[in-house]
Amino acid sequence: MASHLRDDLLHGRDHADDHASATRWRHEESRSYARHALASPREADERGGSKDLADFLNTTRVEAPPGSAAPKSKPLMIPGNIPKAEVQDISSQATTVPLGEATQANTGTMEVKCGPLLNYRRMENETWHGSVLIVTMGGGLGEGPLVPELRLRTLGPAQNGASEHVRLNGAGSEPYGVVNGVDYGGFEQPSSVSTLPDGGQRLEGAGGGSRSKDVKVKGTKLYSDPENTFWRFDLEVPLQQSELQCEYDIPGLSFQSGEKRDRQRFFVPAISESMRIMFHSCNGFSVGTDEKAWSGPALWNDVLRVHQKAPFHVMLGGGDQIYNDGIRVHGPLRPWTDIGNPKKRRDYPFPEQLRKDCDKYYVDNYVRWYSTEPFATANGQIPQLNLWDDHDIIDGFGSYVDDFMRCSVFRGIGGTANKYYLLFQHHLAPPISTFTTDAVQTTSDQGAGADPRQLENTFVLQEQSIDSSYIIGSKPGPYVAEHSRSIYARLGARIGFFGIDARTERTRKQVNYPETYQIIFDRLKKELSAAKSSSIPITHLIVLLGIPIAYPRLTWLENIFSSPLIAPIKFLNKRFGFGGGFFNHFDGSVDLLDDLDDHYTARTHKRERLYLVEQLQALSAEFSVRITILGGDVHLAAVGRFYSNPKLNIPVLQDHRYIANIISSAIVNKPPPQAVANLLARRNKIHHLDPDTDETLMTFFDRDPGTSNKTSGWNHVTMPSRNFAMITENHEPRTNGTTNGHAAHETEETTDSSRQSTPKTKDGHGYLHEGEVDAGSKHKAADMEKHGKGSDGGLDVCIRVEMDQHDKDGKTQLYGMTIPVLKYDGAAEQVMRKRDAIRGAINQKV
Numbered sequence: 001m002a003s004h005l006r007d008d009l010l011h012g013r014d015h016a017d018d019h020a021s022a023t024r025w026r027h028e029e030s031r032s033y034a035r036h037a038l039a040s041p042r043e044a045d046e047r048g049g050s051k052d053l054a055d056f057l058n059t060t061r062v063e064a065p066p067g068s069a070a071p072k073s074k075p076l077m078i079p080g081n082i083p084k085a086e087v088q089d090i091s092s093q094a095t096t097v098p099l100g101e102a103t104q105a106n107t108g109t110m111e112v113k114c115g116p117l118l119n120y121r122r123m124e125n126e127t128w129h130g131s132v133l134i135v136t137m138g139g140g141l142g143e144g145p146l147v148p149e150l151r152l153r154t155l156g157p158a159q160n161g162a163s164e165h166v167r168l169n170g171a172g173s174e175p176y177g178v179v180n181g182v183d184y185g186g187f188e189q190p191s192s193v194s195t196l197p198d199g200g201q202r203l204e205g206a207g208g209g210s211r212s213k214d215v216k217v218k219g220t221k222l223y224s225d226p227e228n229t230f231w232r233f234d235l236e237v238p239l240q241q242s243e244l245q246c247e248y249d250i251p252g253l254s255f256q257s258g259e260k261r262d263r264q265r266f267f268v269p270a271i272s273e274s275m276r277i278m279f280h281s282c283n284g285f286s287v288g289t290d291e292k293a294w295s296g297p298a299l300w301n302d303v304l305r306v307h308q309k310a311p312f313h314v315m316l317g318g319g320d321q322i323y324n325d326g327i328r329v330h331g332p333l334r335p336w337t338d339i340g341n342p343k344k345r346r347d348y349p350f351p352e353q354l355r356k357d358c359d360k361y362y363v364d365n366y367v368r369w370y371s372t373e374p375f376a377t378a379n380g381q382i383p384q385l386n387l388w389d390d391h392d393i394i395d396g397f398g399s400y401v402d403d404f405m406r407c408s409v410f411r412g413i414g415g416t417a418n419k420y421y422l423l424f425q426h427h428l429a430p431p432i433s434t435f436t437t438d439a440v441q442t443t444s445d446q447g448a449g450a451d452p453r454q455l456e457n458t459f460v461l462q463e464q465s466i467d468s469s470y471i472i473g474s475k476p477g478p479y480v481a482e483h484s485r486s487i488y489a490r491l492g493a494r495i496g497f498f499g500i501d502a503r504t505e506r507t508r509k510q511v512n513y514p515e516t517y518q519i520i521f522d523r524l525k526k527e528l529s530a531a532k533s534s535s536i537p538i539t540h541l542i543v544l545l546g547i548p549i550a551y552p553r554l555t556w557l558e559n560i561f562s563s564p565l566i567a568p569i570k571f572l573n574k575r576f577g578f579g580g581g582f583f584n585h586f587d588g589s590v591d592l593l594d595d596l597d598d599h600y601t602a603r604t605h606k607r608e609r610l611y612l613v614e615q616l617q618a619l620s621a622e623f624s625v626r627i628t629i630l631g632g633d634v635h636l637a638a639v640g641r642f643y644s645n646p647k648l649n650i651p652v653l654q655d656h657r658y659i660a661n662i663i664s665s666a667i668v669n670k671p672p673p674q675a676v677a678n679l680l681a682r683r684n685k686i687h688h689l690d691p692d693t694d695e696t697l698m699t700f701f702d703r704d705p706g707t708s709n710k711t712s713g714w715n716h717v718t719m720p721s722r723n724f725a726m727i728t729e730n731h732e733p734r735t736n737g738t739t740n741g742h743a744a745h746e747t748e749e750t751t752d753s754s755r756q757s758t759p760k761t762k763d764g765h766g767y768l769h770e771g772e773v774d775a776g777s778k779h780k781a782a783d784m785e786k787h788g789k790g791s792d793g794g795l796d797v798c799i800r801v802e803m804d805q806h807d808k809d810g811k812t813q814l815y816g817m818t819i820p821v822l823k824y825d826g827a828a829e830q831v832m833r834k835r836d837a838i839r840g841a842i843n844q845k846v
Contacts, residue, residue, distance in 0.1 A: 109254045110146055111137040113228065114367040116250065118266055119427050120314045120383030122469040122489045128237040128268045129467075130383050131427045132248060134219075135367060139229030140457045148219040150233040150250045154212040155265070157242035219250075222429040224459040228363060232427045239271035256371075264380040267311040272536075274492035274729040275313035276788070278303060278382065281546070281632020282666030284323030284369065284391065289670055297668045298810035299722055299802055300374040306726065306800075307382060309784070314491060315382045316499070318632035319389025319546040321425060322369050323669070324362060324417060327394060332357035336409055346404055349437040350412030352453055358413055359434075362420045370424060385489065386425040387499045389546050389633060393417040398479060398506035405479050405507070411435045414480040415448060418504075429461040431482060447481045471523050474515035477504040484512065486520055488527055493536050494793075495729060496625070498524060499544035509604045521615055528623040539821050540729070540795055541627045543616065548631035549600040549609060550640030550661035550695045552683040613642060613659070613689060621656040626822040628795060630725075632665035635672050636680075637719040637799050639663065639775075639817065642695045643768055645688075652769035656824050657693050660817075664725040664799055671720035674711060681715040686763050696764040698817075702776035705813030706803030716776075722802040723812070727795055728788030730818070771818030781816025793821040 115134035122129050132150060219231035237246055249263040269275050280303075285291050306312070328337040332354060339345045370376060390397045393414055398405065415434030422428040433451040435442050441449035466472070473484030484504035489497045500520065505512045512520075524541075531538040600609040620627050640661040644650045652658045671677075684697045697717040704710045710721050767773050771794055780786040781796035788796045797819060800812035 109252050110148060112253050112255050113137055114370050114424075116248075116264060116380050117370065117424065117427075118264065118380055118383050120385050120489070121467050123239070123492070124468070126239045126271060128235075128239060130235045130237075132233040132235065132250075133424070133427045134231050134250065134253070136229045136231065136253075138227065139224030139459070140226045141224070141459050146252065147221075148231055148233075148250050148252060150217040150219065150235075150248055152215040152217060152235055152237075152246065152248045154237070155245045155247055157240075157244060220461065221459060222427070222461050223423060226457050228367075230423050237268050239268065241270055241272070243270045243273060244268040266381055266383060267313055269313050269492045272493055274495040274540075274731065276310060277491060277495075277542070277727040278306075278312040278315040278724060279318060279544075279630050279662070279664055279727065280315065280667040280724040281318035281389075281664060282320045282391075282635060282669045283317065283375070284320060284668055286323060286391075286395075286669055287325045287329050294668075294670055294722075294805050295808045295810070297372060297375050298805075298808050299667050299724060299800075299812070300378050300810065301808070302800060302810040302812050303378055303382075303724065304374055306784075307378070310728075310788075312382045312726070315378070315384055316497075316542075316544055316630065317384060317386035317425070318544055318630055318665075319387055319503075320391040320633070320666075320669075321386055321388070322366060323391045324365055324393060325391060325395045326365070327358065327361050327413065331361045333409065333413070342404070345409075346407040348407070348409055350408040350435065351438045352436050352451075355412055355416065355434065355436045355454075358416050359419075362416055366420050366424045384425070385487065385497070385499070387487065387501055387544060387546060388421050388425065388503050390503060392421055392425075393480075393503070398503055399508055402478075402507060408435075408437045410479055411443075411481070412437075415442075415482075418480050418482055426485070428466070429463050432460050432462070435481065445478075445481055446476055471520055473501070473505060474513055474519060478507055480504050484516060486516075488523060490531075490538070491542065492729075494539045494731070496527065496531065496538040496541045497544070498541060500546075502546050511600070511605060511608055517611070517615070521619070524619060525622075528619065528625060532623055538623070538625055539793055540819075541619070541625050542727070543627060543629045545600070545629055545631050547599055547633045548638075548640065548661055548663045549613070549629055550642055550659075550697070551599065551601050551631075551634070551638075551663070552680050552685070552697065610689065613693070616659060617642075617657050617693070620659070620822060621824050624822055624824040626795075626819060627659045628727075628797075628819055629659060629661040631661055631663050634663065635666045635669055635720070636677055637664055637701075637721070637723045637801060637815075638680075638697050638717055639700045639797075639799075640695065640697045641764070641768075642689060642693055643764060645692055645694050646763060648692065653820055653823055654825055656822060658768070658822075660797075660819050662725055662727075662797055662799070664723055666722055667724045668722065670805075671722060674709075674720055677710075677718040677720040678712050678715050681711070681718050684717050686765070694764055698764065698767070698772060698775065700775050700799075700815055700817065701801075702778065702815075703813075705801045706811075708803060719799075719801055719815075722805070723799050725797060725799045726787075727797050730788055730790030730792050730794050730796055769820055771820050775817040776815050777813060779816035779818070781818055782814035783816075784814070787816065790818075792818075795819040 113135045115132070117133045119131045119133070120128075121131065134148070136148075217233045217235065219233055222230040222232050224230070233248075233250070235248070237244065245265060245267055247263065247265045283297070285294070303312075303315075327333050336345060336348050339348065370379060390399070394417070397410070397414065397417075400410075404410070412435045415431070419430035419434055422430050431448055433439075433442050433448045433454045435448055436451065436454075437443070439451040439453065442451050442454075469487050469489045471486040471488055473486070476482055477484060480503075482504060484501035486501045487497070487499040491497045498520075500512065502511050505516060528538060528541070599605070600612075616627050616629075619625065640663065642657055642659045642661075643652065644655045644657045650657075681697075687695045689695050699716045701711070701716050701719045705719075705721055708721070710719060767775065776782070780790075781788075781798050787798055790796070795818065796816060798814050798816045800814055803811050803813050
């Protein structure tokens with residue numbers, strides 16, 4: 001058992017079964033010794049040198065008085081103040097901290113529970129703005145001995161493929177000057193720094209070398225309780241003529257995970273480039289799913305593979321970035337869920353103790369999921385831009401009947417979920433307190449007042465201003481007493497982004513308040529107008545709604561589930577459990593009904609849906625901007641679109657009504673059965689939104705992924721397999737009036753001519769323009785060698801679909817199409833049949 005002490009055995013890295021410290025230093029039995037040895041460390045292979053260890057041990061010795069029998073040492077104690085109630089005779093106690101145990105106070109390090117998480121915020125004044133978040137162990141009301149500091153630098157321009165240092169495990173490597181065999185030593189990058197009003201710094205100017213000087217950013221403490229502290233670091237990177245590779249690290253951190261490190265890299269587009277975009281939704285598993293049978297979050301491996309070759313500049317989270325539904329199954333809401341009487345469940349209180357338990361569940365679930373690989377690596381390297389949906393709170397939140405949604409438990413978990421949604425997904429300080437039934441000041445419909453119990457040994461930052469990318473709703477939501485936060489941001493040179501918060505204000509009968517729409521469209525008109533008058537106008541506006549809007553109607557199914565015919569079955573379920581999971585555990589309604597009520601195509605949202613689409617059409621025509629909608633939620637892939645009635649004979653290139661709805665869901669959760677996908681395909685009719693606008697799903701999936709049989713042979717419009725989407729602008733910089741070696745005007749004429757020569761189709765079941773011809777696995781947008789390499793200004797869209805759920809590498813089949821630019825010239829008004837002007841005036845009411 002003591003064989004490791006024999007002199008004839010190898011030691012250190014040469015030892016065949018070295019059970020000593022896993023670090024470089026053989027004698028690192030404590031963090032204190034690590035600091036002592038840091039000045040002149042000794043390799044583990046060195047033998048016979050023990051003086052430094054002896055010197056370290058002697059520093060802790062205290063000579064006892066002559067004749068005394070006391071030990072020749074002094075006890076180890078926790079630094080800092082000890083509460084008066086706990087003051088005792090320390091000399092009579094055992095050692096306060098066991099030898100070798102590390103704490104933040106005695107090591108000079110901070111233990112990271114989660115992060116770093118990288119966010120994108122906006123582009124303004126030719127500067128990229130983002131933030132990094134980490135969650136560290138412990139905290140409370142006190143200031144604490146440490147304030148972490150982030151170091152940001154640029155490493156030189158990126159190549160067509162990502163740096164070799166972008167690893168699947170998130171770890172970087174040296175050297176910095178050579179990337180993919182190319183020496184960037186002479187490339188000029190920002191190297192000087194300027195001080196911002198808040199004391200932070202930003203890169204500024206240019207200097208020699210392959211990497212800029214470090215920019216140091218002190219952490220801002222957003223929130224701290226006795227168990228967790230949230231730190232935000234605000235980043236600014238001036239845009240350059242070339243795409244930049246940036247690196248950040250936060251010294252003095254230790255990580256619970258063996259794979260995550262503080263040093264991460266990300267990419268910022270050139271000033272003339274639009275961003276390469278990744279879109280995902282439903283990033284988690286529903287309760288009861290066999291996660292091993294679905295190989296965990298396998299598709300994130302494919303995301304990272306793509307990121308290695310052509311780095312994403314942003315990833316858009318379309319909702320359900322985390323699934324918190326387990327709170328009612330194996331969390332603190334289980335006793336509430338088990339109550340059989342709906343009235344008793346509705347009247348159940350939400351006291352402070354239950355709030356604490358729910359608070360702990362949400363933060364622990366976020367820490368667990370956001371630290372799960374390979375998702376954890378992706379969210380440290382690809383800047384995120386997120387909006388929430390129901391599973392970020394709990395399944396169906398907002399879509400149950402109103403009197404039940406207003407119950408104390410729903411209001412309580414709505415406030416708690418919003419708290420951690422703001423922290424983890426937006427890097428914003430939360431409200432000062434959240435709803436409880438035993439503190440009247442927290443129960444106001446206008447937001448919770450300060451609750452001394454919730455603030456005990458807890459710090460909450462009171463932010464003086466909110467980032468300008470947010471569009472704040474008109475008034476607090478009905479069930480989450482906070483204002484909605486929609487987002488506007490520019491995704492590089494020619495792409496705008498608008499994401500609508502479709503959950504904070506949601507009820508069974510509305511998605512957003514009419515007043516909020518007024519604020520939203522006023523802001524969009526202002527941004528598009530400013531861009532139109534600039535040297536680089538916005539040509540594409542990507543709208544994130546979360547839930548699909550151009551999607552088959554299931555009104556007939558809604559009618560059945562809500563009809564009196566279902567009442568006897570509901571009674572049997574309530575009394576005898578008949579029907580099992582067919583009914584939900586909240587209000588006793590059919591479980592699928594809340595999902596149907598969530599959809600924009602639900603009958604309760606019909607007028608609001610029409611209003612929203614017509615407003616977008618009006619923006620499209622006024623600013624000649626092509627609008628594309630992203631949606632998730634439904635756990636399958638599809639492409640829907642609105643377009644002018646073919647009888648109007650308007651070319652898509654000039655059609656402001658042509659709006660594609662890219663439906664990508666889920667990246668992690670399991671898809672619906674094949675029968676459900678086929679049912680939706682059967683319901684894929686040509687619908688008339690209004691007399692001039694039609695809508696339908698397009699033929700997109702020309703084959704099943706790999707060798708699988710995901711759908712029936714006739715179903716080419718819905719794909720029940722896990723997936724995510726990537727979107728890239730077709731734009732190559734023009735040099736001396738040429739594009740791809742051709743004169744610019746010749747390229748445009750050729751492109752327009754080919755579009756006009758595309759055979760006409762009688763309805764939307766066929767292709768409507770050149771970019772839809774051969775849509776699917778044979779399209780050029782599905783070929784990574786050609787994806788985004790055109791020059792017509794359109795958007796290449798590729799949906800990457802999982803081939804085999806048992807493949808842990810997450811290999812995918814690619815399906816593509818191209819969305820054209822819009823060159824609106826008033827053609828729509830010239831052929832308008834029943835109106836004299838485009839509908840969608842801002843002053844219309846929902």
